[in-house]
Amino acid sequence: MELNKETIKKILDDIDLSAGPPEEEPARQYYFMASARRRLREQFAEDIASGEALKRYGAEELAAMEAEGVCGTAAVITFGCQMNAKDAEKFRGILECIEYKMRESEDADLILYNTCTVRENANLKVYGHLGQAGGWKKRHPKTIVGLCGCMMQEPDEVERIKKSYPFVDLIFGTHNVFKLAELVDGCLARRREAVSTGRKQKMLVDVWEGTDQIVEDLPADRKYPFKSGVNIMFGCNNFCSYCIVPYVRGRERSRRPEEILAEVRRLADEGVAEVMLLGQNVNSYGKTLEQPMTFAKLLKEVEQVEGIRRIRFMTSHPKDLSDELIQVMAESEKICRHLHLPLQSGSSRILKAMNRRYTKEQFLALAEKIKKAVPGISLTTDIIVGFPGETEEDFLDTMDVVDRVGFDSAFTFIYSKRTGTPAAAMEDQVPEDVVKERFDRLLALVQKRAADLCGRDVGTVQDVLVEEVSDHDPGYVTGRLSNNTVVHFPGGPELVGKIVDVYLEESRGFYYMGRQK
Numbered sequence: 439m440e441l442n443k444e445t446i447k448k449i450l451d452d453i454d455l456s457a458g459p460p461e462e463e464p465a466r467q468y469y470f471m472a473s474a475r476r477r478l479r480e481q482f483a484e485d486i487a488s489g490e491a492l493k494r495y496g497a498e499e500l501a502a503m504e505a506e507g508v509c510g511t512a513a514v515i516t517f518g519c520q521m522n523a524k525d526a527e528k529f530r531g532i533l534e535c536i537e538y539k540m541r542e543s544e545d546a547d548l549i550l551y552n553t554c555t556v557r558e559n560a561n562l563k564v565y566g567h568l569g570q571a572g573g574w575k576k577r578h579p580k581t582i583v584g585l586c587g588c589m590m591q592e593p594d595e596v597e598r599i600k601k602s603y604p605f606v607d608l609i610f611g612t613h614n615v616f617k618l619a620e621l622v623d624g625c626l627a628r629r630r631e632a633v634s635t636g637r638k639q640k641m642l643v644d645v646w647e648g649t650d651q652i653v654e655d656l657p658a659d660r661k662y663p664f665k666s667g668v669n670i671m672f673g674c675n676n677f678c679s680y681c682i683v684p685y686v687r688g689r690e691r692s693r694r695p696e697e698i699l700a701e702v703r704r705l706a707d708e709g710v711a712e713v714m715l716l717g718q719n720v721n722s723y724g725k726t727l728e729q730p731m732t733f734a735k736l737l738k739e740v741e742q743v744e745g746i747r748r749i750r751f752m753t754s755h756p757k758d759l760s761d762e763l764i765q766v767m768a769e770s771e772k773i774c775r776h777l778h779l780p781l782q783s784g785s786s787r788i789l790k791a792m793n794r795r796y797t798k799e800q801f802l803a804l805a806e807k808i809k810k811a812v813p814g815i816s817l818t819t820d821i822i823v824g825f826p827g828e829t830e831e832d833f834l835d836t837m838d839v840v841d842r843v844g845f846d847s848a849f850t851f852i853y854s855k856r857t858g859t860p861a862a863a864m865e866d867q868v869p870e871d872v873v874k875e876r877f878d879r880l881l882a883l884v885q886k887r888a889a890d891l892c893g894r895d896v897g898t899v900q901d902v903l904v905e906e907v908s909d910h911d912p913g914y915v916t917g918r919l920s921n922n923t924v925v926h927f928p929g930g931p932e933l934v935g936k937i938v939d940v941y942l943e944e945s946r947g948f949y950y951m952g953r954q955k
């Protein structure tokens with residue numbers, strides 16, 4: 439469960455730092471939040487007295503910081519998936535408790551790169567940012583630069599950073615994200631020592647190979663007040679042959695249902711209308727619990743929480759999608775009419791090489807069953823083009839599935855060799871020009887089928903959760919239907935966060951234009 443800021447502030451104020459850190463979690467992390475906060479306050483007071491703070495922030499920002507009661511600035515730069523985005527909320531929540539003011543840009547006193555490693559170019563992006571951070575740190579030597587997330591679970595990357603980016607202060611991985619306060623406290627202590635001795639600050643590296651531990655009750659800073667992701671499990675046991683996740687996020691661990699429900703209830707109390715239950719493979723939720731529980735049962739419990747009006751979840755592995763879940767979806771008033779069901783390939787031969795453990799026929803039958811049970815459901819998917827050994831015939835199987843299922847949208851990826859996965863070592867890597875040509879054909883088909891489907895609700899009135907004032911026209915707002923399609927309609931900021939009835943007037947390919955009823 440996540441606690442609100444007032445409660446946390448009170449907990450931190452009451453901590454006796456002279457008593458030393460407790461062993462048990464999360465008390466230990468609260469101790470380090472209080473300790474890091476004290477170090478940051480002391481540093482800030484010194485920098486104000488010496489005039490350094492004025493130089494660094496300028497008079498206006500410094501006055502604003504003092505008025506807000508913050509003692510430094512921090513930025514969390516997040517790459518990758520929903521799981522990383524959710525971790526970033528926790529990082530921001532913890533850093534705010536230490537009294538950092540969060541900002542989006544990297545000109546901060548603490549910069550934390552929350553990395554992704556799903557594709558090799560994701561790593562390159564991180565190195566690009568790191569180069570810039572090095573330049574910033576040269577001009578502002580007291581900056582703390584940290585790296586965490588999936589890429590840090592790869593020993594080769596950590597070695598490269600140690601060797602080529604010695605200005606980095608902190609590296610930790612995916613298994614100890616809950617330790618951020620302790621790690622920041624360690625960095626602040628090392629920084630103080632470096633400043634007073636004139637020696638170089640030593641890099642703090644804390645990467646775990648795995649864990650069974652799930653630490654609850656830490657702070658988090660949500661991006662939207664009206665919708666929130668909720669982790670229900672971590673890790674994955676599937677070992678799809680192209681995927682690095684099981685190696686960097688570890689084996690499957692489910693949160694206890696009591697903890698999940700307590701968090702959902704608290705979110706509802708705070709005005710959250712929509713929750714997204716998150717896991718790499720939500721359909722296998724609960725298998726590792728002391729008292730096993732199915733994902734369908736968990737959904738039923740979440741549905742009981744008053745105030746929650748919409749429930750989403752991701753990601754679903756087709757091989758684990760049970761009839762029980764389909765039935766719960768069919769009967770539910772709150773589960774959104776949207777299912778993200780990664781196909782990856784339509785060829786049974788390629789699916790076998792991918793270790794997906796379903797066939798083309800099984801996927802088609804499953805999609806059919808879901809569409810029948812939940813009429814009007816929107817199906818979306820992920821597809822990889824150019825997996826090693828993919829022939830034209832295999833690719834045509836993928837096109838066939840796309841045509842027959844009719845996905846509302848599909849994330850299509852060109853296969854990217856991921857070092858450390860079995861697929862990277864496979865022979866028969868498909869030539870680039872062939873992959874590119876297939877990718878274009880697939881994209882054209884995906885877009886055509888999606889456009890056919892988007893129009894299906896024109897002329898009806900639907901619930902829309904309003905998410906923001908439109909970027910393009912301040913007289914319009916943008917929201918989402920239960921099936922996740924975007925809708926724009928005339929309205930103002932007072933509608934943001936509300937679920938309203940909207941008449942869908944026109945389909946524009948991938949979104950609707952409407953008007954409030």
Ligand code: SF4
Nearest residue numbers: 674676677678681683
């Ligand atoms: S199900 Fe497969 S693709 Fe998804 S995270 Fe697990 S190993 Fe990766």
